[in-house]
Amino acid sequence: MNTKDRILQAALRQFNAIGTGQATVRSIAAEAGISHGNLCYHYKNTDELIEALYLQLAGRxxxxxxxxxxxxxxxxxxxxxxxxxxxxxxxxxxxxxxxxxxxxxxxxxxxxxxxxxxxxxxxxxxxxxxxxxxxxxxxxxxxxxxxxxxxxxxxxxxxxxxxxxxxxxxxxxxxxxxxxxxxxxxxxxxxxxxxxxxxxxxxxxxxxxxxxxxxxxx
Amino acid sequence: MNTKDRILQAALRQFNAIGTGQATVRSIAAEAGISHGNLCYHYKNTDELIEALYLQLAGRxxxxxxxxxxxxxxxxxxxxxxxxxxxxxxxxxxxxxxxxxxxxxxxxxxxxxxxxxxxxxxxxxxxxxxxxxxxxxxxxxxxxxxxxxxxxxxxxxxxxxxxxxxxxxxxxxxxxxxxxxxxxxxxxxxxxxxxxxxxxxxxxxxxxxxxxxxxxxx
DNA sequence: TTAATTTTAGAACAAATGTACTATATTTGA
DNA sequence: TCAAATATAGTACATTTGTTCTAAAATTAA
Structure with missing residues (x-):
């Protein structure tokens, strides 16, 4: 699976578990098993992750x-x-x-x-x-x-x-x-x-x- | 009005306006017109403010x-x-x-x-x-x-x-x-x-x- | 009045966080 | 093959925030 998808998956798990307010680029990167620098390369911040997941859900x-x-x-x-x-x-x-x-x-x-x-x-x-x-x-x-x-x-x-x-x-x-x-x-x-x-x-x-x-x- | 009440009032206004996640001891103290050191003397943190307001509502x-x-x-x-x-x-x-x-x-x-x-x-x-x-x-x-x-x-x-x-x-x-x-x-x-x-x-x-x-x- | 207590302001500090940047590593395409 | 691109890890820095501490001010009570 490509990195973007692994990030989204990790973000979804963490958002559901602790909420968007507690999850950070660093904690999500850790969950996805990548560096937070890399995460920010794909998604500038958590808001972009939220929006991506929203669109994903809307599509489904x-x-x-x-x-x-x-x-x-x-x-x-x-x-x-x-x-x-x-x-x-x-x-x-x-x-x-x-x-x-x-x-x-x-x-x-x-x-x-x-x-x-x-x-x-x-x-x-x-x-x-x-x-x-x-x-x-x-x-x-x-x-x-x-x-x-x-x-x-x-x-x-x-x-x-x-x-x-x-x-x-x-x-x-x-x-x-x-x-x-x-x-x-x-x-x-x-x-x-x-x-x-x-x-x-x-x-x-x-x-x-x-x-x-x-x-x-x- | 005493300080504790002014703090609660300021906290209520700010929680309603921007949410508990965005309001900080410093921002609430500023809204109440006191130092954040003073606020923490009366209420250790925002969670204590939330709990105090919850009890206030429950009572009413x-x-x-x-x-x-x-x-x-x-x-x-x-x-x-x-x-x-x-x-x-x-x-x-x-x-x-x-x-x-x-x-x-x-x-x-x-x-x-x-x-x-x-x-x-x-x-x-x-x-x-x-x-x-x-x-x-x-x-x-x-x-x-x-x-x-x-x-x-x-x-x-x-x-x-x-x-x-x-x-x-x-x-x-x-x-x-x-x-x-x-x-x-x-x-x-x-x-x-x-x-x-x-x-x-x-x-x-x-x-x-x-x-x-x-x-x-x- | 004055000593004790309570209240207040502000400084100081550590931890967390977003953001930007740098240097490798990997992949791609001609 | 090899240059260009993309991807990745890690560092660095400024800000914000919670928390603690200190000293001054105000209040209280004897």
């Missing part, structure tokens, strides 16, 4: 984000897309945990993210419409209600990892399953009987996303 | 937390308690924004917070039962569903400020109203017709928590 999430709310999406599709995305986000969890601090310095990342959230909002709205047409989701109970629901979905989607870090520490897959299950539950009261049957099948003990989520985490 | 939130889910609570009571708490959290927003980084160093705070979340969870469950008895809330649609809902409520309650910081920056009251409105909407699909009427009265343009939330924030 994009396919799922596209797929998620394409035409004819079903509740099962939403589950699957969220599951894949949750897994990826967890691999790059330092980005979500340190996001505010990072975007205070990297204005470009902040604006990129704001645009991304606007797109997500549209995708959610469109996805809801699709699910309604599939007969899995009901129309919104009050005017403008789905806008508010989406606000909550975005908060949960962006911050479950911070919550997990404080509540459970570094428990890997079990944590991902736990919060995926929780977020998906936000759909329940808006589902039609048909949608609810799909939900119950997916979350059943022998379903694709059931059972394993409920082991005690602490 | 406690009354609302108690009141929130006492016997015979109504939806209106829930709205009011959340409103008060949201306002207080916003004043100490650095704590929520930097919480993961902080608790990595201050194990005691982390454990205190974990216990607090356990209590909150019980309070929510009890509160739901109260609202059901008042005839404002329906029983859970699926077994264990309210546990999952509470997980989401806690994530939103603890992280709306981080989301606000990235999305809107420092917009004060308007931001608080915006996210309060969003979080309260999570109750909607579980409300009885009676509960829904209460909700609509509270969020009406001329209601206690209506209107003002919907000015554009960006």
């Amino acid at each position: 999430v994009a396919p799922y984000a596209q797929m998620a709310f394409s035409e004819g999406i079903s509740l099962e599709g939403v589950f699957g897309q969220a599951w894949q995305t949750f897994g990826l986000l967890y691999q790059y969890r330092f980005l979500l945990i340190d996001f505010v601090q990072i975007t205070r310095r990297l204005e470009r990342m902040k604006q990129n993210f704001q645009q991304l959230m606007d797109v997500r909002r549209q995708q959610f709205l469109y996805g809801f419409k699709q699910l309604e047409e599939q007969g899995e989701m009901k129309p919104e109970p009050l005017p403008g209600h789905y806008e508010l629901l989406i606000t909550n979905l975005l908060i949960v989607g962006n911050n479950w990892i911070s919550e997990a870090e404080v509540q459970f520490g570094d428990k890997g897959d079990a944590v991902v399953a736990h919060y995926h299950r929780a977020m998906m539950a936000l759909f329940v009261p808006y589902l039609t009987p048909k949608g609810l049957r799909a939900y119950q099948a997916l979350t059943a003990d022998d379903g694709a996303y059931g059972g394993k989520a409920d082991k005690p985490l602490r | 939130v406690a009354p609302y937390a108690q009141m929130a889910f006492s016997e015979g609570i109504s939806l209106e009571g829930v709205f009011g308690q959340a409103w008060q708490t949201f306002g207080l959290l916003y004043q100490y927003r650095f704590l929520l924004i930097d919480f993961v980084q902080i608790t990595r160093r201050l194990e005691r705070m982390k454990q205190n917070f974990q216990q607090l979340m356990d209590v909150r969870r019980q309070q929510f469950l009890y509160g739901f039962k109260q609202l059901e008895e008042q005839g404002e809330m329906k029983p859970e649609p699926l077994p264990g569903h309210y546990e999952l809902l509470i997980t989401n409520l806690l994530i939103v309650g603890n992280n709306w400020i981080s989301e606000a910081e990235v999305q809107f920056g420092d917009k004060g009251d308007a931001v608080v109203a915006h996210y309060h409105r969003a979080m309260m909407a999570l109750f909607v699909p579980y409300l009885t017709p009676k509960g829904l009427r209460a909700y609509q009265a509270l969020t009406a343009d001329d209601g206690a928590y209506g209107g003002k939330a919907d000015k554009p924030l960006r």
Whole structure:
């Protein structure tokens, strides 16, 4: 593997373990097994590493984000897309945990993210419409209600990892399953009987996303 | 005002403005108009300042937390308690924004917070039962569903400020109203017709928590 | 009043860190 | 093959920061 990749890998491990504020060019270079002079030759400073990893993650999430709310999406599709995305986000969890601090310095990342959230909002709205047409989701109970629901979905989607870090520490897959299950539950009261049957099948003990989520985490 | 209080005030302002990672004993002392030697005489380091402010916040939130889910609570009571708490959290927003980084160093705070979340969870469950008895809330649609809902409520309650910081920056009251409105909407699909009427009265343009939330924030 | 205590400012120092620079070593391409 | 380029290790330096120490100033209490 080439040096740039080894650096990124070491940076990712260390950012996740101790946060972007504690990791330095020297500590990351040590983890990668190279000199810090060499690291700075490839990446001027830690901010460049953060940005590179952000772009890496964005590139890996994009396919799922596209797929998620394409035409004819079903509740099962939403589950699957969220599951894949949750897994990826967890691999790059330092980005979500340190996001505010990072975007205070990297204005470009902040604006990129704001645009991304606007797109997500549209995708959610469109996805809801699709699910309604599939007969899995009901129309919104009050005017403008789905806008508010989406606000909550975005908060949960962006911050479950911070919550997990404080509540459970570094428990890997079990944590991902736990919060995926929780977020998906936000759909329940808006589902039609048909949608609810799909939900119950997916979350059943022998379903694709059931059972394993409920082991005690602490 | 005595020196200790002036220090805490300066620290709070600076933590909120630039984060706990950027503020130093020297910068805070400068903001308070004293020497850093003097600051260290009162508080050994920034961690002691963080802990002092955390305790200050905990003391100010406690009354609302108690009141929130006492016997015979109504939806209106829930709205009011959340409103008060949201306002207080916003004043100490650095704590929520930097919480993961902080608790990595201050194990005691982390454990205190974990216990607090356990209590909150019980309070929510009890509160739901109260609202059901008042005839404002329906029983859970699926077994264990309210546990999952509470997980989401806690994530939103603890992280709306981080989301606000990235999305809107420092917009004060308007931001608080915006996210309060969003979080309260999570109750909607579980409300009885009676509960829904209460909700609509509270969020009406001329209601206690209506209107003002919907000015554009960006 | 005056001695003890508390508070304050500032200096001093070591450790850490970002940044730049230098000198080899390695790889590439003609 | 061999010159040009790229990559690497290590050094050097200025800054920042936490921490400790000293001495002066202010306050307190007898």
